[in-house]
Structures are given as structure tokens and as C-alpha cells.
Amino acid sequence: MKVPYSWLCDFAPFGTLESNGAASTPSSSLIQLLTDALNDLGLVVEGVEWVGTGLGEVVVAQVLEIHRIDGADKIRRVMVMADEDEPLQIVCVAFNFEVGDKFPLAKIGANLPGEFLITKLKMRGVESFGMLCS
Structure with missing residues (x-):
């Protein structure tokens, strides 16, 4: 199942939140910590995708x-x-x-x-x- 980082932030305080309440872009070290924590809980993370990058134009x-x-x-x-x-x-x-x-x-x-x-x-x-x- 694919789960956006922003959804995870709705249920747990991962990383920092911007003033408008939207989840900020997480660092790669935070993603690694989150991945390890989910794997330890038995929720196997098969991969991480960065969606929406390169849309600056x-x-x-x-x-x-x-x-x-x-x-x-x-x-x-x-x-x-x-x-x-x-x-x-x-x-x-x-x-x-x-x-x-x-x-x-x-x-x-x-x-x-x-x-x-x-x-x-x-x-x-x-x-x-x-x-x-x-």
C-alpha cells in the first residue's frame, strides 16, 4: 500500500510541520528513521518515492x-x-x-x-x- 508522508503526519508528529499545518518535505535521514521504525513494527516499507519533484516550472x-x-x-x-x-x-x-x-x-x-x-x-x-x- 502506498501512504503519503502527509498522511503519516496526520497521525503522528514525524518531522516538522509548517505554519499552515501541511507536512513539510522530510529530510532523507528522517525518512530513514521513519522507515526503520515502521519496519520494526512489522509494517514493511518496500520503497520510498519522491513524487512531485521537478515541478518548479x-x-x-x-x-x-x-x-x-x-x-x-x-x-x-x-x-x-x-x-x-x-x-x-x-x-x-x-x-x-x-x-x-x-x-x-x-x-x-x-x-x-x-x-x-x-x-x-x-x-x-x-x-x-x-x-x-x-
């Missing part, structure tokens, strides 16, 4: 504009505002959002799970500077 972006792309029925050009001073242009296949909605944006350089690296692409002659994640 995924930010929240707000949709500013949505435009059709000439000759393309299944993609559209979307202008979003993330943490930059200027809007970013994204080519998107999703149609389940409107202007004003907020979505995770994987910026160029983001490495998503499955070794999926986000790069600048050009589709139908329109450059895309990231990917909206839904």
Missing part, C-alpha cells in the same frame, strides 16, 4: 484571451498570464475553459512525470511557449 496561469487558428479545428491559441511581466502564448488542444479561468501551466523547461520535457513548439505556424495542464 509549473505555475498557475490565468487565461486572458482565446483565439482560433486559421485552418485548425482542434487547436487554438491562448494567451495566459503567469508569473512573467508579459502574457505567454500557448497552443492548446483543450476546449474546456474560458477567459478568466486559472490552470497549471508547464513552462518551457518543465520536466513532467514520465520524463516529458516541455519545449517550445510550433503548430500550424503558431509558437507555443508551454503547456496548459488539466
Whole structure:
């Protein structure tokens, strides 16, 4: 069974807690102590996975504009505002959002799970500077 560290912190005071009550990222030495303690209790730990690492280039972006792309029925050009001073242009296949909605944006350089690296692409002659994640 897979159990998140944050769940363990709900039941026992492992490590430190941030001021908002969420479990902080544990150190490798704390993970080793916790693993040893669980194994001693007969709860065998078969492995530890670090989930969500490498997502530093995924930010929240707000949709500013949505435009059709000439000759393309299944993609559209979307202008979003993330943490930059200027809007970013994204080519998107999703149609389940409107202007004003907020979505995770994987910026160029983001490495998503499955070794999926986000790069600048050009589709139908329109450059895309990231990917909206839904």
C-alpha cells in the first residue's frame, strides 16, 4: 500500500510541520528513521518515492484571451498570464475553459512525470511557449 508522508503526519508528529499545518518535505535521514521504525513494527516499507519533484516550472496561469487558428479545428491559441511581466502564448488542444479561468501551466523547461520535457513548439505556424495542464 502506498501512504503519503502527509498522511503519516496526520497521525503522528514525524518531522516538522509548517505554519499552515501541511507536512513539510522530510529530510532523507528522517525518512530513514521513519522507515526503520515502521519496519520494526512489522509494517514493511518496500520503497520510498519522491513524487512531485521537478515541478518548479509549473505555475498557475490565468487565461486572458482565446483565439482560433486559421485552418485548425482542434487547436487554438491562448494567451495566459503567469508569473512573467508579459502574457505567454500557448497552443492548446483543450476546449474546456474560458477567459478568466486559472490552470497549471508547464513552462518551457518543465520536466513532467514520465520524463516529458516541455519545449517550445510550433503548430500550424503558431509558437507555443508551454503547456496548459488539466
